[in-house]
Amino acid sequence: MAGGGGLVRRRAPAVAGTFYPAQSAPLLAAVTALLEPAVAAEPAVAAMAPHAGYVYSGHTAGRVFAALDVPRRCIVVAPNHTGEGEAAHGGSVCALGVFATPMGDVPVDEPLAAILLAECLYLEDDPKAHRREHAVEVELPFLLARRPDLTIVPVVVGWSDWPRTRALGEALARTVERAGEPVLLVASSDMTHYEPAAEAQRKDRLALAELERLDGETLLDVTRRHRVTMCGRVPAAAVAHAARLLGASAGRVVETSHSGMVTGDDRSVVSYAGMVMR
Numbered sequence: 001m002a003g004g005g006g007l008v009r010r011r012a013p014a015v016a017g018t019f020y021p022a023q024s025a026p027l028l029a030a031v032t033a034l035l036e037p038a039v040a041a042e043p044a045v046a047a048m049a050p051h052a053g054y055v056y057s058g059h060t061a062g063r064v065f066a067a068l069d070v071p072r073r074c075i076v077v078a079p080n081h082t083g084e085g086e087a088a089h090g091g092s093v094c095a096l097g098v099f100a101t102p103m104g105d106v107p108v109d110e111p112l113a114a115i116l117l118a119e120c121l122y123l124e125d126d127p128k129a130h131r132r133e134h135a136v137e138v139e140l141p142f143l144l145a146r147r148p149d150l151t152i153v154p155v156v157v158g159w160s161d162w163p164r165t166r167a168l169g170e171a172l173a174r175t176v177e178r179a180g181e182p183v184l185l186v187a188s189s190d191m192t193h194y195e196p197a198a199e200a201q202r203k204d205r206l207a208l209a210e211l212e213r214l215d216g217e218t219l220l221d222v223t224r225r226h227r228v229t230m231c232g233r234v235p236a237a238a239v240a241h242a243a244r245l246l247g248a249s250a251g252r253v254v255e256t257s258h259s260g261m262v263t264g265d266d267r268s269v270v271s272y273a274g275m276v277m278r
Helices: 024-034 054-066 110-119 137-146 162-179 197-212 216-225 233-245
Strands: 046-049 073-079 091-093 123-125 151-157 183-188 193-195 251-258 269-277
Touching: 024 054, 024 137, 046 054, 046 233, 054 137, 054 251, 054 269, 073 110, 073 137, 073 162, 073 233, 091 110, 110 123, 110 151, 110 162, 137 183, 151 233, 162 183, 162 216, 162 233, 183 233, 193 197, 197 216, 197 233, 197 251, 197 269, 216 233, 233 269
Parallel strands: 046 183, 073 151, 073 183, 091 123
Antiparallel strands: 046 269, 091 151, 193 269, 251 269
16 A cells, blocks of 8 residues: 555545544444444445435435445445546546545555556546545445445546446456455446426436446436436446446336435435445
């Protein structure tokens, strides 16, 4: 885990204290509550979970992670909201070091990151892209609560086309096959942004139908044609494509929700969905 100069590359939390509690005990209590009630956790090839503040999307995220038998190694694929980073093709891996959380540091799975970088020409080791990006970070307390010896490969992407997304999905599948032990793929995404709740739910159903079929290419087409403002459509499409290549047969929606359920205002919401792919 040595970075430049022999020092450990340590990525500090960017949204602790805003999206979720900044202290260990309150955060663990919050995540534990969101993971209840306990359900029969089963292995899965992949999953999709939202990444908003826990007060809004935490319940849906909790339903996803409660349903998963989380292995030690996870690859989390997320959108690049900030636009930061230096990767020429828009795909950024944080390939060294640790991601700090209030519940403890999560080591980057450096051998697995090296495999993924070798398998995908569109990815680079680009820690600057991860410095302020929240979409990987928000998932980590859930994963850590389910698997204390967790290691991750954090990936953020900033493109929107299918050829690069397909290549990423294929690289993810080959990386999992080469890992030698179970690896969970996690797509981090919220759904429709800032539309009336009924319209958001209508648009979300179009996108989720393609994810249920594990059809990443059509997902990108549907979200473009119907203007579904799903921020993690590329991560979700890549992970769904990888899941199909790895033998998954379908995606199952665990829960859908939206911010109006918390605020009481359905006029302009952000919507969320959780899915497990087996």
